[in-house]
Amino acid sequence: MNGLRNFVDKIKPTFEKGGKLGFLHSTFDAFETFLFVPNTVTRRGAHVRDCVDLKRVMIMVVIALVPAMLFGIWNTGYQHSLAFGLDWGFWNIVLYGLVKVLPLYIVSYLVGLGIEFVSAQIQGHEVNEGYLVSGMLIPLIVPVDVPLWMLAIAVAFAVIIGKEVFGGTGMNIWNPALLTRAFLFFSYPSKMSGDTVWTGGVERWMNEGVAFQAGNGLVDGFSGATPLANASMQGLQDSGYSLWDMILGTIPGSVGETSVIAILLGAIVLLWTGVASWKIMVSSVLGGLAIGYLGYAVGATDLPGYYQLVMGGFLFGTVFMATDPVTSAQTECGKWIYGFLVGALAVTVRLWNPGYPEGMMLAILLMNTFAPLIDHYVIEGSLKRRAKKVKTA
Amino acid sequence: MSNNIYLKKGLDIPINGAATQNTKKVITPDVVAVKPTDFRGLVPKLLVREGDKVLAGTPVLADKMSQNILFASPVSGTVAEVIRGEKRKLLEVRIKADAEQEYVDFGKQKVSEMSAEQIKEAILVAGLWPALTQRPYGIIANPESKPKAIFVSAFSTAPLAADTEFALNGQAAHIQTAVDALAKMAGCNVHVSVNAANASASVFSKLQNVVLHTVSGKHPAGNVGVQIHHISPVQKGEIVWTVSPVMLAAIGKLFNTGKYDVSRKIAVTGPKAINPAYVEGLPGISMKDIKEFYDASENLRFISGDILTGTNIGAEGFIGFFDNQVTILEEGDKYELLGWAKPFRPKLFSASRTYFSWLTPNKKYDMDTNLHGGPRAFVVNDVYGKVLPMDLYPVYLLKACLANDIDKMEKFGIYEVLEEDLALCEYVCPSKIYIQQIITDGIALMLKEMC
Secondary structure, eight states: OHHHHHHHHHHHHHHSTTSTTGGGHHHHHHHHHHHEEOOOBOOSSOSSOOSOOHHHHHHHHHHHHHHHHHHHHHHHHHHHHHHTTOOOOHHHHHHHHHHHHHHHHHHHHHHHHHHHHHHHHHHTSOOOTHHHHHHHHGGGGSOTTOOHHHHHHHHHHHHHHHTGGGTSTTTOSSOHHHHHHHHHHHHOHHHHSSSSSSSTTHHHHHHHSOOSSOTTSSOTTOOOOOGGGGOSHHHHHHHTOOHHHHHHTOSOSSTTTSOHHHHHHHHHHHHHHTOSOHHHHHHHHHHHHHHHHHHHHHTSOSSOTHHHHHSTTHHHIIIIITTOTTTSOOSHHHHHHHHHHHHHHHHHHHHHOTTOSOOHHHHHHHHHHHHHHHHHHHHHHHHHHHHHHHHHO | OOSEEEOOOOOOOOBSOOOEEEEEEEOOOSEEEEOGGGSTTOOEEEOOOTTOEEOBTOEEEEESSSTTOEEEOSSOEEEEEEEEOGGGOEEEEEEEEOSSOOBOOOOOOOGGGSOHHHHHHHHHHTTOGGGOEEETTTEEOOTTOOOSOEEEEOOOOSTTOOOHHHHTTTOHHHHHHHHHHHHHHHTSOEEEEEEGGGTTTOGGGGOSSSEEEEEESSTTTTOHHHHHHHHSOOOTTOOEEEOOHHHHHHHHHHHHHSSOOOOEEEEEESTTSSSOEEEEEOTTOBGGGGGGGSOTTSOEEEEESOTTTOEEOOTTOBOOSSOOEEEEEEOOOOOEETGGGOSOOTTOOOSSTTSSGGGOTTOOBOOBOBOOSOOOOOOOOSTTGGGOOSSSOHHHHHHHHHTTOHHHHHHTTTTTOOGGGGHHHHHHOTTOOOHHHHHHHHHHHHHHHHO
């Protein structure tokens, strides 16, 4: 440890202002503070500080995402094996999953962190660790076959236009990961929706006739559709998706969104550590259930409300995206409203908008936009109540 | 309003080094300092020159804005040195104390036989007026103004703070005199808040002529600002005064003995304090006078006050006018390999659950001054409210201060807070934002624009 510290101390002057590589100051600082908690001491105000910092908060979210990521890798291989009738063993499945998912991660982090480093350099501040989470989320919410160049453009758009122009992490209005997905969704719809994009290798097989390992080609009766595409009792039965499949996650879908169990493991980590707001999670689920059952009651769907929770990206969005502390509502009361509307809107889009089978992404982005307004009214109301209380007292 | 206040939010920082309740020594001061920097916004006028003889109670400084506010020497001796900083800003007046202490005789006075005006005059002349702090803004009270009420917090919940009951043992009569004097002078109620945990045993519970409140809760329940917020919030245009128990005792002594006697028990505390205990001392005494409490070979920080709101005075520094606590900490200027990524950091405390210190709630920690991270923008939004038992929106207030938006600062409660009330927000902030500095700047702006 001392050897490493000595080495860092030795090369440090090169990167400081006036040093040979002084222009890389922020980059060096980012790596140094990644390796070592800095020796900075408090200068003003409280002399002692809590040992938690943003790196710790962010790493907790990353840890919470690990189950979903691991399951996503496995499921990518499993779906491919299923589609081509390969009967792969566990390691083959994981290997294929890694081959497909790892590049998504590499592109996501290289492009995103690259832009973060450059803009920190330009603005002369420290590199914020917010992208550690965004970069982890992005591969999990896209179809596994999304072309890497598209992903790169989308990430660049989200980080530059969605975040850096506002001043970086903490200042952004929309969740950067969802913005990436929205960019892909509206710019390249053919790669983001339909029945064939959700299973790795299927598009390529259909276009070029080749696949990683094709066996005898696509199995008979392969549909590749997600449960949301056939969101009715009959539809689900025809595609062969039981409720248990959807809870387990052995269905096609975006890489990390399918497994309810893996997502709930993440939710436990987030709630346990207090990093994400339980109010938003609970109210979003309530909102989804409310509209889900309303739709069931009025005959918009024959699926009971709880199906809405286990299909598509609802739970993933609720647990990991709606709870983003920067873009969600800031007031405690506002969080209830915000979360409820996220869930309610997502299911509303699902049930009553024939154009979009899934509404979670748009619901969260829309509520991101309105979160400051919700907070505004919550605060106005609370100030008014307080003023009245003080006056009467 | 209710006289019992239960506060749920807050945090008692588990730091090692509480002072044991015994007085280890009586300090015979050598050099003491009168520091105009102890008072917000004060423009001091020097009344003495180097080499002048002074007695305990002789005015050394005056407030340039209202020159009847005087600042007295706590000892008798010779003015040794006047320390100035940048732009000749007056920082310290150092006085070399005599071996024998002599006091200016202001004469014993009976509060009951004095008029409000006479009481005010007596306090002003003796140099004890600066003991009265005005809210909003935390500045020295204006003798011409009329407060809505006077507030006293009879206990401190700050980390390792001196125990008020122990520190003021035997001073009940003086405190009663001071309360009578202030109530008569200002013609308003004196609100005293005692700790609900030992309300019945507290000498403050027996005070006459006060409105008594009991307060329970973690820090900052003992902050007078938090108590005011729950008893009678400061609205725009209103003024309240606050005074600390220690200063009450000094005011009482003025009337009962005729002396300017600001001596007090000072708690020497902190993880790096050796056998932390109390000493009998004065404001303005030097750290050199307590050198048996620390190991000078270590890299230490000396704080006049507590770890949240105190002033870093250095090994050569002097205790502030209002403080009755010294905290000695290690400077945390060390690197920690992958500290933030370690699953366990058993030697560090976190109020968040991202570490596991919440599993050992009774453990105390040897804290140091490391920042444990780098400054960032506001990201996590629910940590601040959990440690602020006030009906306020701290992040909104801070952002209003950052934006210099006076309307919003008013709206979000700048009149009700001082730095100390939001100090815990700063402590828990994962973005390592200098929250108290933001409030300081905000108050400075308000003083500039509104006064």
